[in-house]
Structure formats: structure tokens, C-alpha cells
Amino acid sequence: GQNIDQPTEMTATEGAIVQINCTYQTSGFNGLFWYQQHAGEAPTFLSYNVLDGLEEKGRFSSFLSRSKGYSYLLLKELQMKDSASYLCAVRDEGVTGGGNKLTFGTGTQLKVEL
Amino acid sequence: EPEVTQTPSHQVTQMGQEVILRCVPISNHLYFYWYRQILGQKVEFLVSFYNNEISEKSEIFDDQFSVERPDGSNFTLKIRSTKLEDSAMYFCASSGGLGTDTQYFGPGTRLTVL
Numbered sequence: 001g002q003n004i005d006q007p008t009e010m011t012a013t014e015g016a017i018v019q020i021n022c023t024y025q026t027s028g029f030n031g032l033f034w035y036q037q038h039a040g041e042a043p044t045f046l047s048y049n050v051l052d053g054l055e056e057k058g059r060f061s062s063f064l065s066r067s068k069g070y071s072y073l074l075l076k077e078l079q080m081k082d083s084a085s086y087l088c089a090v091r092d093e094g095v096t097g098g099g100n101k102l103t104f105g106t107g108t109q110l111k112v113e114l
Numbered sequence: 115e116p117e118v119t120q121t122p123s124h125q126v127t128q129m130g131q132e133v134i135l136r137c138v139p140i141s142n143h144l145y146f147y148w149y150r151q152i153l154g155q156k157v158e159f160l161v162s163f164y165n166n167e168i169s170e171k172s173e174i175f176d177d178q179f180s181v182e183r184p185d186g187s188n189f190t191l192k193i194r195s196t197k198l199e200d201s202a203m204y205f206c207a208s209s210g211g212l213g214t215d216t217q218y219f220g221p222g223t224r225l226t227v228l
Contacts, residue, residue: 042219104157
């Protein structure tokens with residue numbers, strides 16, 4: 001099975017940088033995803049890591065260390081609209097034919113203040 | 115930009131009634147999923163579907179649940195006899211060719227069982 005831990009809440013200031021951490025213990029691993037979820041809405045894909053290192057997409061970057069079971073999402077130049085829940089999700093490996101499920105953490109509620 | 119759509123956005127039903135939740139995945143995707151999110155809790159995997167059959171299901175997906183792809187575009191989740199604890203947001207997702215691609219989520223159906 002999968003166990004995924006992330007902080008419950010974080011607060012940051014508009015224009016600042018925030019790092020949201022995620023640790024996982026898994027029986028199999030085939031990639032780690034970060035999604036953004038506004039209240040009452042669907043998860044929206046932000047980034048994906050399957051190899052160690054940093055992936056950068058505009059204001060968002062994500063880092064993965066498979067040996068440490070650790071990832072973080074870095075948000076730069078924070079805007080008020082970035083206030084949302086950020087979900088860390090690990091994809092299983094090994095299902096024949098693909099379509100491997102995602103196991104989600106409980107999400108980190110980020111509040112961006114003026 | 116292609117997106118996953120779901121209908122209805124909100125469904126209210128009486129305990130014991132059958133409900134069918136509908137999804138139209140992204141048109142060239144091959145893998146389809148249902149997830150649910152009970153209010154205030156994490157997103158949970160229910161089932162994945164590929165090549166007209168279930169490829170994986172969770173413990174939540176018991177005999178009360180079924181999925182179907184009745185035509186070339188729709189993907190449905192049926193709950194035969196709803197229980198109070200089935201009240202949740204149900205998300206459909208789809209992913210592309212190899213099943214290792216990103217899963218994109220629909221806007222969800224909020225199911226309320228009274």
C-alpha cells in the first residue's frame with residue numbers, strides 16, 4: 001500500500017515563495033503528481049516527476065528524491081488565486097496494460113495573504 | 115483544450131435508490147477512472163477501466179458499484195442501492211495511450227444520499 005504525508009495547512013504572503021513537502025512510503029512507485037484543488041472543484045494537474053530532480057513549469061516547480069521518498073512543490077511569485085489545496089499523489093506500478101491508480105495525500109491547504 | 119465532462123453536477127437521491135453518474139472522457143484517451151472524495155477527506159481511487167473491462171478496483175468498489183462504457187464516448191458509474199455513506203463528490207478521470215500519462219479530472223458530480 002501507499003502512505004503519503006503532507007502538512008495540513010500553510011500560510012504565505014502574496015509575492016513570496018512557498019514550498020510544500022510530501023513524503024511517501026510505497027510498495028511500488030511509478031511517478032509522483034501534484035494537483036491543485038480549489039474548494040468544490042476538480043483536481044487540476046500541476047506537475048509530474050518520475051526521475052530524481054527538479055521539474056520546472058513557469059511559477060511552479062516540483063522536486064523528487066526517490067531514495068528518500070520525498071517530493072516538494074515550489075510556488076513562486078504567489079498570487080491570491082493560488083489559495084487552494086495542493087494534493088500530492090503517487091502512481092502505482094505494475095498493473096498489466098497500464099491505467100495505474102493514483103493514491104492521494106490529504107492535501108495541503110495554502111492560504112495566500114496580502 | 116480537451117476536457118473531461120461529467121453530468122449531472124449535483125444528484126440528490128433517497129437511500130436505496132439507484133444512481134448513474136455519467137462522464138465523457140477526453141476523446142483520444144484510452145484509460146478511464148472513477149475517484150471519490152467525501153467532504154473534507156482525501157481523494158480515493160474507486161476503479162480503473164481499459165479496453166472495455168475493469169483493470170483495477172479498490173475495496174470501496176464493492177458489488178453495489180459497476181462501470182460501463184455503453185458507447186464510444188460515455189463512461190458511467192452505477193451505484194445500485196445507495197447508502198448514506200455514499201454521499202461524496204465523484205470524479206471521473208482519463209489518461210492517454212500508455213496508461214502512464216497524466217490523469218485529467220472532470221468537474222465532478224456531488225452525490226447527496228438522504
